[in-house]
Amino acid sequence: MSTTPDPDPPRRSDGERTHAAILDAAMAIASVEGLGSLTIGRLARELDISKSGVFAHFRSKQRLQQETVAAAGEVFEREVLAPGMQAPAGLGRVEGLCEAYLSYVDRGVFPGGCFFAQLIAEFDATDGPLHEAAAEGQSDWAGLLQTEIETAQSQGEIDAEVDADQLAFELDALLEMANFLATLHRDPDVTERARTAIRQRLATAAPASIRH
Amino acid sequence: MSTTPDPDPPRRSDGERTHAAILDAAMAIASVEGLGSLTIGRLARELDISKSGVFAHFRSKQRLQQETVAAAGEVFEREVLAPGMQAPAGLGRVEGLCEAYLSYVDRGVFPGGCFFAQLIAEFDATDGPLHEAAAEGQSDWAGLLQTEIETAQSQGEIDAEVDADQLAFELDALLEMANFLATLHRDPDVTERARTAIRQRLATAAPASIRH
DNA sequence: CCTACCGATCGGTAGG
DNA sequence: CCTACCGATCGGTAGG
Numbered sequence: 001m002s003t004t005p006d007p008d009p010p011r012r013s014d015g016e017r018t019h020a021a022i023l024d025a026a027m028a029i030a031s032v033e034g035l036g037s038l039t040i041g042r043l044a045r046e047l048d049i050s051k052s053g054v055f056a057h058f059r060s061k062q063r064l065q066q067e068t069v070a071a072a073g074e075v076f077e078r079e080v081l082a083p084g085m086q087a088p089a090g091l092g093r094v095e096g097l098c099e100a101y102l103s104y105v106d107r108g109v110f111p112g113g114c115f116f117a118q119l120i121a122e123f124d125a126t127d128g129p130l131h132e133a134a135a136e137g138q139s140d141w142a143g144l145l146q147t148e149i150e151t152a153q154s155q156g157e158i159d160a161e162v163d164a165d166q167l168a169f170e171l172d173a174l175l176e177m178a179n180f181l182a183t184l185h186r187d188p189d190v191t192e193r194a195r196t197a198i199r200q201r202l203a204t205a206a207p208a209s210i211r212h
Numbered sequence: 213m214s215t216t217p218d219p220d221p222p223r224r225s226d227g228e229r230t231h232a233a234i235l236d237a238a239m240a241i242a243s244v245e246g247l248g249s250l251t252i253g254r255l256a257r258e259l260d261i262s263k264s265g266v267f268a269h270f271r272s273k274q275r276l277q278q279e280t281v282a283a284a285g286e287v288f289e290r291e292v293l294a295p296g297m298q299a300p301a302g303l304g305r306v307e308g309l310c311e312a313y314l315s316y317v318d319r320g321v322f323p324g325g326c327f328f329a330q331l332i333a334e335f336d337a338t339d340g341p342l343h344e345a346a347a348e349g350q351s352d353w354a355g356l357l358q359t360e361i362e363t364a365q366s367q368g369e370i371d372a373e374v375d376a377d378q379l380a381f382e383l384d385a386l387l388e389m390a391n392f393l394a395t396l397h398r399d400p401d402v403t404e405r406a407r408t409a410i411r412q413r414l415a416t417a418a419p420a421s422i423r424h
Numbered sequence: 425c426c427t428a429c430c431g432a433t434c435g436g437t438a439g440g
Numbered sequence: 441c442c443t444a445c446c447g448a449t450c451g452g453t454a455g456g
Contacts, residue, residue: 015425032337036248041449052453053425061451112337121333124396125244125324135396169393169402170386170409177385184336184347190381197382204416230441253433264437265441273435 019057021047026068027075032112034122035065035130062129069133072115079104081144091157091202093148094171098198101175102191105182113183116141117176142168159207167205174198231269233259238280239287244324246334247277247342274341281345284327292316293356303369303414305360306383310410313387314403317394325395328353329388354380371419379417386410 012020025046029038040061044051058064080100087096105114112118116137123130145168152158158167178194181187224232237258241250252273256263270276292312299308317326324330328349335342357380364370370379390406393399 018425034246034248034334036246039450041451050426051451052427055452056425059452118333120392120396121330122246124392131396138393138396166405166408169389169405173385173389173406173409174382176392177381177388180332180336180388181350181381184332184343184350193378193381194385196378197385227441251434253435262442263435264443267436268441271436 015057018047018049018053022054022057022064023068023071026064027072027115028111030068030072030112031110031115031118034118035068036122038065038068040064065130066133069119069130072110072119073137075109076104076116079107079109089151090148090155091152094145094152094158095198095202097145097148098171098175099195102178102194105179106188106191114176114179117179142172145171156207158202158205161208162205167201170201171198174201227269230259230261230265234266234269234276235280235283238276239284239327240323242280242284242324243322243327243330246330247280248334250277250280252276277342278345281331281342284322284331285349287321288316288328291319291321301363302360302367303364306357306364307410307414309357309360310383310387311407314390314406317391318400318403326388326391329391354384357383368419370414370417373420374417379413382413383410386413 022043025043026038029042040054041051044054047054058067080097083103084097084100085093087093101114116134119130119134120138123134146164149158149162149164149167153160153162153164174194174197178191182190234255237255238250241254252266253263256266259266270279292309295315296309296312297305299305313326328346331342331346332350335346358376361370361374361376361379365372365374365376386406386409390403394402
Protein backbone atom coordinates (compact mmCIF):
# COMPACT_ATOMS: atom_id res chain seq x y z
CA MET A 1 0.00 0.00 0.00
CA SER A 2 1.86 3.05 -1.23
CA THR A 3 0.95 6.54 -0.09
CA THR A 4 2.03 7.97 -3.42
CA PRO A 5 -0.72 10.34 -4.46
CA ASP A 6 -2.68 9.72 -7.61
CA PRO A 7 -0.41 11.16 -10.30
CA ASP A 8 -3.28 12.41 -12.45
CA PRO A 9 -4.18 15.21 -11.98
CA PRO A 10 -0.99 16.45 -10.34
CA ARG A 11 -1.31 18.33 -7.09
CA ARG A 12 -1.02 22.03 -7.63
CA SER A 13 0.14 24.57 -5.12
CA ASP A 14 -1.97 27.70 -4.59
CA GLY A 15 0.58 29.61 -6.63
CA GLU A 16 0.30 27.23 -9.55
CA ARG A 17 -3.50 27.36 -9.50
CA THR A 18 -3.46 31.15 -9.45
CA HIS A 19 -0.94 31.18 -12.28
CA ALA A 20 -3.18 28.92 -14.36
CA ALA A 21 -6.28 30.97 -13.53
CA ILE A 22 -4.52 34.14 -14.67
CA LEU A 23 -3.59 32.52 -17.98
CA ASP A 24 -7.15 31.25 -18.49
CA ALA A 25 -8.52 34.76 -18.03
CA ALA A 26 -5.75 36.16 -20.23
CA MET A 27 -6.56 33.79 -23.10
CA ALA A 28 -10.24 34.70 -22.94
CA ILE A 29 -9.54 38.43 -22.99
CA ALA A 30 -6.99 38.10 -25.78
CA SER A 31 -9.23 35.96 -27.98
CA VAL A 32 -12.00 38.56 -27.77
CA GLU A 33 -10.15 41.87 -27.71
CA GLY A 34 -6.57 40.98 -28.59
CA LEU A 35 -3.37 40.75 -26.58
CA GLY A 36 -3.11 44.52 -26.76
CA SER A 37 -6.16 44.79 -24.51
CA LEU A 38 -4.60 42.52 -21.95
CA THR A 39 -3.51 44.54 -18.93
CA ILE A 40 -2.24 43.48 -15.57
CA GLY A 41 -4.71 45.72 -13.79
CA ARG A 42 -7.64 44.22 -15.61
CA LEU A 43 -6.60 40.66 -14.79
CA ALA A 44 -6.20 41.72 -11.16
CA ARG A 45 -9.73 43.15 -11.11
CA GLU A 46 -11.30 40.09 -12.78
CA LEU A 47 -9.53 37.65 -10.48
CA ASP A 48 -9.91 39.84 -7.43
CA ILE A 49 -6.25 39.93 -6.50
CA SER A 50 -3.87 42.85 -6.40
CA LYS A 51 -2.07 44.18 -9.45
CA SER A 52 1.31 43.34 -8.03
CA GLY A 53 -0.05 39.91 -7.14
CA VAL A 54 -0.65 39.28 -10.83
CA PHE A 55 2.60 40.97 -11.78
CA ALA A 56 4.64 38.75 -9.48
CA HIS A 57 3.73 35.70 -11.56
CA PHE A 58 5.29 37.07 -14.76
CA ARG A 59 7.58 39.99 -13.79
CA SER A 60 6.96 41.70 -17.14
CA LYS A 61 4.07 42.27 -19.46
CA GLN A 62 6.05 40.68 -22.27
CA ARG A 63 6.32 37.42 -20.35
CA LEU A 64 2.62 37.51 -19.55
CA GLN A 65 1.91 37.79 -23.28
CA GLN A 66 4.36 35.02 -24.17
CA GLU A 67 2.95 32.66 -21.56
CA THR A 68 -0.58 33.43 -22.74
CA VAL A 69 0.36 32.50 -26.31
CA ALA A 70 2.06 29.32 -25.08
CA ALA A 71 -1.02 28.37 -23.05
CA ALA A 72 -3.23 28.97 -26.08
CA GLY A 73 -0.91 26.72 -28.09
CA GLU A 74 -1.54 23.93 -25.61
CA VAL A 75 -5.29 24.44 -25.94
CA PHE A 76 -4.98 24.32 -29.74
CA GLU A 77 -2.97 21.11 -29.53
CA ARG A 78 -5.49 19.49 -27.24
CA GLU A 79 -8.64 20.73 -28.96
CA VAL A 80 -7.62 20.64 -32.64
CA LEU A 81 -4.37 18.81 -33.33
CA ALA A 82 -4.93 15.82 -31.06
CA PRO A 83 -8.42 14.96 -32.36
CA GLY A 84 -7.47 15.77 -35.96
CA MET A 85 -4.39 13.56 -35.85
CA GLN A 86 -6.50 10.59 -34.75
CA ALA A 87 -7.49 10.13 -38.39
CA PRO A 88 -5.25 7.92 -40.54
CA ALA A 89 -2.41 9.75 -42.32
CA GLY A 90 -3.34 11.13 -45.72
CA LEU A 91 -6.71 12.27 -47.00
CA GLY A 92 -8.54 11.14 -43.87
CA ARG A 93 -6.27 13.28 -41.75
CA VAL A 94 -6.67 16.29 -44.03
CA GLU A 95 -10.40 15.96 -43.54
CA GLY A 96 -9.94 15.18 -39.84
CA LEU A 97 -7.83 18.29 -39.21
CA CYS A 98 -10.29 20.53 -41.06
CA GLU A 99 -13.20 19.06 -39.15
CA ALA A 100 -11.33 19.33 -35.84
CA TYR A 101 -10.73 23.04 -36.53
CA LEU A 102 -14.36 23.70 -37.46
CA SER A 103 -15.55 21.78 -34.43
CA TYR A 104 -13.24 23.90 -32.24
CA VAL A 105 -14.85 27.01 -33.73
CA ASP A 106 -18.35 25.57 -33.25
CA ARG A 107 -17.66 24.57 -29.65
CA GLY A 108 -16.49 28.11 -28.84
CA VAL A 109 -13.32 26.87 -27.18
CA PHE A 110 -12.19 30.51 -27.00
CA PRO A 111 -14.96 33.04 -26.46
CA GLY A 112 -13.64 35.32 -29.22
CA GLY A 113 -13.01 32.59 -31.80
CA CYS A 114 -9.69 31.05 -32.74
CA PHE A 115 -6.92 32.57 -30.62
CA PHE A 116 -4.35 32.23 -33.39
CA ALA A 117 -6.51 33.79 -36.09
CA GLN A 118 -6.83 36.74 -33.72
CA LEU A 119 -3.07 36.73 -33.12
CA ILE A 120 -2.30 36.72 -36.84
CA ALA A 121 -4.66 39.60 -37.54
CA GLU A 122 -3.34 41.62 -34.61
CA PHE A 123 0.36 41.19 -35.26
CA ASP A 124 0.62 40.50 -38.99
CA ALA A 125 1.86 44.01 -39.74
CA THR A 126 4.06 44.51 -36.67
CA ASP A 127 7.57 43.38 -35.73
CA GLY A 128 8.66 41.57 -32.61
CA PRO A 129 8.19 38.27 -30.82
CA LEU A 130 4.40 38.24 -31.19
CA HIS A 131 4.69 38.67 -34.94
CA GLU A 132 7.15 35.80 -34.99
CA ALA A 133 4.83 33.64 -32.89
CA ALA A 134 1.92 34.36 -35.22
CA ALA A 135 3.96 33.64 -38.36
CA GLU A 136 5.35 30.45 -36.88
CA GLY A 137 1.95 29.17 -35.78
CA GLN A 138 0.51 29.82 -39.20
CA SER A 139 3.42 28.16 -40.99
CA ASP A 140 3.27 25.11 -38.75
CA TRP A 141 -0.45 24.65 -39.31
CA ALA A 142 -0.28 25.19 -43.08
CA GLY A 143 2.76 22.91 -43.23
CA LEU A 144 0.90 20.18 -41.40
CA LEU A 145 -1.97 20.36 -43.89
CA GLN A 146 0.50 20.33 -46.77
CA THR A 147 2.33 17.28 -45.41
CA GLU A 148 -0.90 15.32 -45.07
CA ILE A 149 -1.94 16.34 -48.59
CA GLU A 150 1.37 15.03 -49.90
CA THR A 151 0.87 11.77 -48.02
CA ALA A 152 -2.58 11.52 -49.56
CA GLN A 153 -1.00 12.00 -52.97
CA SER A 154 1.55 9.26 -52.34
CA GLN A 155 -1.34 7.02 -51.31
CA GLY A 156 -3.29 7.81 -54.47
CA GLU A 157 -6.06 9.62 -52.58
CA ILE A 158 -5.31 13.04 -54.12
CA ASP A 159 -4.17 13.61 -57.69
CA ALA A 160 -0.39 13.79 -58.00
CA GLU A 161 -0.73 16.87 -60.21
CA VAL A 162 -2.25 18.91 -57.38
CA ASP A 163 -0.04 21.63 -55.86
CA ALA A 164 -0.10 20.59 -52.19
CA ASP A 165 0.99 24.01 -50.94
CA GLN A 166 -1.75 25.68 -52.98
CA LEU A 167 -4.42 23.27 -51.76
CA ALA A 168 -3.35 23.80 -48.14
CA PHE A 169 -3.68 27.56 -48.66
CA GLU A 170 -7.20 27.14 -50.02
CA LEU A 171 -8.38 24.88 -47.20
CA ASP A 172 -6.84 27.17 -44.61
CA ALA A 173 -8.58 30.18 -46.20
CA LEU A 174 -11.95 28.46 -45.83
CA LEU A 175 -11.25 27.51 -42.23
CA GLU A 176 -10.08 30.94 -41.17
CA MET A 177 -12.93 32.71 -42.96
CA ALA A 178 -15.41 30.41 -41.22
CA ASN A 179 -13.83 31.37 -37.90
CA PHE A 180 -14.05 35.11 -38.54
CA LEU A 181 -17.55 35.15 -39.99
CA ALA A 182 -19.02 32.78 -37.40
CA THR A 183 -17.72 35.17 -34.75
CA LEU A 184 -18.59 38.38 -36.59
CA HIS A 185 -22.16 37.42 -37.48
CA ARG A 186 -22.67 35.09 -34.49
CA ASP A 187 -23.85 32.60 -37.08
CA PRO A 188 -23.07 28.93 -36.44
CA ASP A 189 -24.12 28.02 -40.00
CA VAL A 190 -20.96 29.57 -41.41
CA THR A 191 -18.86 26.57 -40.46
CA GLU A 192 -21.26 24.40 -42.44
CA ARG A 193 -20.55 26.56 -45.47
CA ALA A 194 -16.86 25.87 -45.00
CA ARG A 195 -17.54 22.13 -44.73
CA THR A 196 -19.42 22.22 -48.03
CA ALA A 197 -16.59 24.10 -49.73
CA ILE A 198 -13.91 21.78 -48.36
CA ARG A 199 -15.82 18.66 -49.44
CA GLN A 200 -16.23 20.05 -52.93
CA ARG A 201 -12.62 21.24 -53.16
CA LEU A 202 -11.26 17.85 -52.09
CA ALA A 203 -13.56 16.13 -54.60
CA THR A 204 -12.01 18.27 -57.33
CA ALA A 205 -8.56 17.19 -56.17
CA ALA A 206 -9.37 13.46 -56.36
CA PRO A 207 -7.14 11.39 -58.69
CA ALA A 208 -8.12 11.71 -62.36
CA SER A 209 -8.72 7.97 -62.55
CA ILE A 210 -11.61 8.11 -60.07
CA ARG A 211 -12.88 11.64 -60.62
CA HIS A 212 -15.69 10.66 -63.04
CA MET B 213 -15.48 85.81 -66.94
CA SER B 214 -16.35 84.37 -63.59
CA THR B 215 -14.01 84.51 -60.63
CA THR B 216 -15.36 81.24 -59.31
CA PRO B 217 -12.34 79.15 -58.28
CA ASP B 218 -11.56 75.88 -60.01
CA PRO B 219 -13.94 73.47 -58.29
CA ASP B 220 -11.52 70.55 -58.44
CA PRO B 221 -9.68 70.20 -56.11
CA PRO B 222 -11.74 72.21 -53.65
CA ARG B 223 -9.93 74.83 -51.59
CA ARG B 224 -9.30 73.61 -48.10
CA SER B 225 -8.89 75.70 -45.05
CA ASP B 226 -5.99 75.00 -42.70
CA GLY B 227 -8.45 73.33 -40.37
CA GLU B 228 -9.72 71.02 -43.08
CA ARG B 229 -6.21 70.06 -44.13
CA THR B 230 -5.24 69.29 -40.55
CA HIS B 231 -8.42 67.26 -40.12
CA ALA B 232 -7.60 65.22 -43.24
CA ALA B 233 -3.98 64.78 -42.15
CA ILE B 234 -5.13 63.45 -38.77
CA LEU B 235 -7.41 60.92 -40.46
CA ASP B 236 -4.64 59.81 -42.83
CA ALA B 237 -2.35 59.11 -39.88
CA ALA B 238 -5.20 57.45 -38.00
CA MET B 239 -5.97 55.06 -40.89
CA ALA B 240 -2.31 54.09 -41.14
CA ILE B 241 -2.01 53.39 -37.41
CA ALA B 242 -5.29 51.48 -37.32
CA SER B 243 -4.45 49.31 -40.33
CA VAL B 244 -1.17 48.24 -38.71
CA GLU B 245 -2.03 48.05 -35.01
CA GLY B 246 -5.80 48.31 -34.88
CA LEU B 247 -8.18 51.05 -33.83
CA GLY B 248 -7.48 50.13 -30.21
CA SER B 249 -3.93 51.42 -30.60
CA LEU B 250 -5.17 54.72 -31.91
CA THR B 251 -4.70 57.38 -29.23
CA ILE B 252 -5.10 61.12 -29.40
CA GLY B 253 -1.72 61.65 -27.80
CA ARG B 254 0.01 59.52 -30.38
CA LEU B 255 -1.58 61.35 -33.29
CA ALA B 256 -0.55 64.63 -31.69
CA ARG B 257 3.05 63.46 -31.43
CA GLU B 258 3.18 62.16 -35.01
CA LEU B 259 1.66 65.31 -36.46
CA ASP B 260 3.54 67.60 -34.07
CA ILE B 261 0.49 69.39 -32.73
CA SER B 262 -0.92 69.48 -29.23
CA LYS B 263 -3.16 66.76 -27.85
CA SER B 264 -6.05 69.14 -27.41
CA GLY B 265 -5.42 70.39 -30.94
CA VAL B 266 -6.17 66.90 -32.21
CA PHE B 267 -9.00 66.45 -29.75
CA ALA B 268 -10.74 69.66 -30.88
CA HIS B 269 -11.31 68.12 -34.32
CA PHE B 270 -13.37 65.21 -32.99
CA ARG B 271 -14.44 66.06 -29.43
CA SER B 272 -14.48 62.38 -28.45
CA LYS B 273 -12.40 59.34 -29.13
CA GLN B 274 -15.49 57.56 -30.41
CA ARG B 275 -15.98 60.14 -33.12
CA LEU B 276 -12.32 59.93 -34.07
CA GLN B 277 -12.74 56.17 -34.53
CA GLN B 278 -15.97 56.55 -36.49
CA GLU B 279 -14.49 59.17 -38.81
CA THR B 280 -11.42 57.00 -39.33
CA VAL B 281 -13.62 54.09 -40.42
CA ALA B 282 -15.60 56.38 -42.73
CA ALA B 283 -12.39 57.72 -44.28
CA ALA B 284 -11.15 54.16 -44.83
CA GLY B 285 -14.47 53.36 -46.48
CA GLU B 286 -13.85 56.15 -48.98
CA VAL B 287 -10.38 54.77 -49.70
CA PHE B 288 -11.87 51.29 -50.24
CA GLU B 289 -14.46 52.71 -52.61
CA ARG B 290 -11.86 54.60 -54.58
CA GLU B 291 -9.19 51.89 -54.63
CA VAL B 292 -11.27 48.70 -54.89
CA LEU B 293 -14.93 49.27 -55.73
CA ALA B 294 -14.47 51.95 -58.41
CA PRO B 295 -11.91 50.01 -60.46
CA GLY B 296 -13.68 46.69 -59.90
CA MET B 297 -17.03 48.06 -61.04
CA GLN B 298 -15.50 49.21 -64.32
CA ALA B 299 -15.83 45.63 -65.55
CA PRO B 300 -19.12 44.67 -67.23
CA ALA B 301 -21.80 43.31 -64.89
CA GLY B 302 -21.66 39.56 -64.32
CA LEU B 303 -18.67 37.24 -64.47
CA GLY B 304 -16.33 39.98 -65.67
CA ARG B 305 -17.22 42.08 -62.66
CA VAL B 306 -16.77 39.18 -60.25
CA GLU B 307 -13.27 38.76 -61.66
CA GLY B 308 -12.76 42.54 -61.71
CA LEU B 309 -13.72 42.97 -58.07
CA CYS B 310 -11.45 40.11 -56.97
CA GLU B 311 -8.55 41.50 -58.98
CA ALA B 312 -9.20 45.02 -57.70
CA TYR B 313 -9.01 43.72 -54.13
CA LEU B 314 -5.80 41.78 -54.74
CA SER B 315 -4.25 44.75 -56.50
CA TYR B 316 -5.18 46.91 -53.51
CA VAL B 317 -3.37 44.43 -51.27
CA ASP B 318 -0.37 44.30 -53.64
CA ARG B 319 -0.14 48.10 -53.87
CA GLY B 320 -0.07 48.38 -50.07
CA VAL B 321 -2.81 51.02 -50.05
CA PHE B 322 -2.84 50.68 -46.26
CA PRO B 323 0.51 49.92 -44.62
CA GLY B 324 -0.97 47.15 -42.46
CA GLY B 325 -3.02 45.49 -45.20
CA CYS B 326 -6.76 45.78 -45.75
CA PHE B 327 -8.25 48.17 -43.18
CA PHE B 328 -11.55 46.29 -43.07
CA ALA B 329 -10.00 42.85 -42.65
CA GLN B 330 -8.23 44.34 -39.64
CA LEU B 331 -11.49 45.86 -38.41
CA ILE B 332 -13.34 42.56 -38.69
CA ALA B 333 -10.67 40.67 -36.80
CA GLU B 334 -10.45 43.33 -34.09
CA PHE B 335 -14.17 43.77 -33.44
CA ASP B 336 -15.72 40.47 -34.52
CA ALA B 337 -16.20 39.30 -30.96
CA THR B 338 -17.14 42.63 -29.37
CA ASP B 339 -20.35 44.66 -29.23
CA GLY B 340 -20.84 48.27 -30.17
CA PRO B 341 -20.71 50.57 -33.18
CA LEU B 342 -17.36 49.28 -34.42
CA HIS B 343 -18.67 45.72 -34.44
CA GLU B 344 -21.68 46.94 -36.41
CA ALA B 345 -19.43 48.79 -38.85
CA ALA B 346 -17.31 45.68 -39.39
CA ALA B 347 -20.32 43.41 -39.88
CA GLU B 348 -21.97 45.86 -42.26
CA GLY B 349 -18.83 46.32 -44.35
CA GLN B 350 -18.40 42.58 -44.65
CA SER B 351 -22.05 41.99 -45.56
CA ASP B 352 -21.99 44.74 -48.18
CA TRP B 353 -18.87 43.36 -49.82
CA ALA B 354 -20.06 39.73 -49.79
CA GLY B 355 -23.48 40.86 -51.01
CA LEU B 356 -21.91 42.71 -53.90
CA LEU B 357 -20.00 39.61 -54.96
CA GLN B 358 -23.17 37.53 -54.63
CA THR B 359 -25.20 39.96 -56.76
CA GLU B 360 -22.63 39.87 -59.54
CA ILE B 361 -22.49 36.09 -59.38
CA GLU B 362 -26.28 35.98 -59.79
CA THR B 363 -26.07 38.34 -62.75
CA ALA B 364 -23.44 36.08 -64.26
CA GLN B 365 -25.82 33.16 -63.79
CA SER B 366 -28.67 35.00 -65.50
CA GLN B 367 -26.27 35.73 -68.35
CA GLY B 368 -25.26 32.09 -68.63
CA GLU B 369 -21.66 32.75 -67.52
CA ILE B 370 -21.95 30.74 -64.31
CA ASP B 371 -23.94 27.55 -63.87
CA ALA B 372 -27.47 28.17 -62.58
CA GLU B 373 -27.05 25.32 -60.09
CA VAL B 374 -24.27 27.15 -58.26
CA ASP B 375 -25.12 28.53 -54.79
CA ALA B 376 -24.21 32.21 -55.28
CA ASP B 377 -23.94 32.92 -51.57
CA GLN B 378 -21.65 29.94 -51.11
CA LEU B 379 -19.43 30.93 -54.04
CA ALA B 380 -19.17 34.50 -52.73
CA PHE B 381 -18.07 33.09 -49.35
CA GLU B 382 -15.36 31.02 -51.01
CA LEU B 383 -14.00 33.87 -53.13
CA ASP B 384 -14.01 36.19 -50.14
CA ALA B 385 -12.16 33.59 -48.06
CA LEU B 386 -9.39 33.44 -50.66
CA LEU B 387 -9.15 37.24 -50.86
CA GLU B 388 -9.03 37.77 -47.12
CA MET B 389 -6.51 34.97 -46.58
CA ALA B 390 -4.29 36.49 -49.26
CA ASN B 391 -4.47 39.81 -47.42
CA PHE B 392 -3.51 38.32 -44.07
CA LEU B 393 -0.74 36.06 -45.31
CA ALA B 394 0.79 38.65 -47.62
CA THR B 395 1.03 40.95 -44.61
CA LEU B 396 2.08 38.28 -42.11
CA HIS B 397 4.84 36.74 -44.23
CA ARG B 398 5.63 39.94 -46.18
CA ASP B 399 5.29 37.74 -49.24
CA PRO B 400 3.83 39.36 -52.37
CA ASP B 401 3.47 35.93 -54.02
CA VAL B 402 0.52 35.07 -51.78
CA THR B 403 -1.87 37.18 -53.85
CA GLU B 404 -0.83 35.18 -56.91
CA ARG B 405 -1.84 32.03 -55.05
CA ALA B 406 -5.29 33.56 -54.51
CA ARG B 407 -5.52 34.47 -58.21
CA THR B 408 -4.80 30.85 -59.14
CA ALA B 409 -7.44 29.56 -56.74
CA ILE B 410 -10.06 32.05 -57.93
CA ARG B 411 -9.42 31.23 -61.59
CA GLN B 412 -9.78 27.52 -60.86
CA ARG B 413 -12.86 27.98 -58.68
CA LEU B 414 -14.64 30.07 -61.31
CA ALA B 415 -13.75 27.50 -63.98
CA THR B 416 -15.46 24.85 -61.85
CA ALA B 417 -18.54 27.06 -61.66
CA ALA B 418 -18.82 27.49 -65.44
CA PRO B 419 -22.10 26.32 -66.99
CA ALA B 420 -22.27 22.56 -67.48
CA SER B 421 -22.77 23.04 -71.22
CA ILE B 422 -19.30 24.56 -71.68
CA ARG B 423 -17.41 22.93 -68.81
CA HIS B 424 -15.87 20.17 -70.88
C1' DC C 425 0.49 37.03 -2.28
C1' DC C 426 0.06 42.32 0.08
C1' DT C 427 0.36 47.92 0.50
C1' DA C 428 2.30 51.83 -1.14
C1' DC C 429 4.35 54.05 -4.35
C1' DC C 430 6.81 55.88 -9.16
C1' DG C 431 6.64 58.41 -13.88
C1' DA C 432 4.14 58.13 -18.14
C1' DT C 433 0.12 58.23 -20.67
C1' DC C 434 -4.82 57.90 -21.26
C1' DG C 435 -9.44 60.62 -22.60
C1' DG C 436 -11.30 64.73 -21.61
C1' DT C 437 -12.13 69.84 -19.80
C1' DA C 438 -11.38 74.95 -19.00
C1' DG C 439 -10.29 78.93 -20.92
C1' DG C 440 -8.27 81.27 -24.26
C1' DC D 441 -4.98 75.76 -32.83
C1' DC D 442 -2.56 76.67 -27.64
C1' DT D 443 -1.28 75.91 -22.22
C1' DA D 444 -2.59 74.01 -18.17
C1' DC D 445 -4.97 71.06 -15.93
C1' DC D 446 -8.18 66.72 -14.06
C1' DG D 447 -8.85 61.69 -12.38
C1' DA D 448 -7.96 57.08 -13.98
C1' DT D 449 -5.02 53.67 -15.49
C1' DC D 450 -0.77 51.91 -17.41
C1' DG D 451 3.74 48.85 -16.45
C1' DG D 452 6.80 48.43 -13.03
C1' DT D 453 9.47 48.80 -8.24
C1' DA D 454 10.34 48.64 -3.08
C1' DG D 455 9.80 46.21 0.73
C1' DG D 456 7.54 43.11 3.04
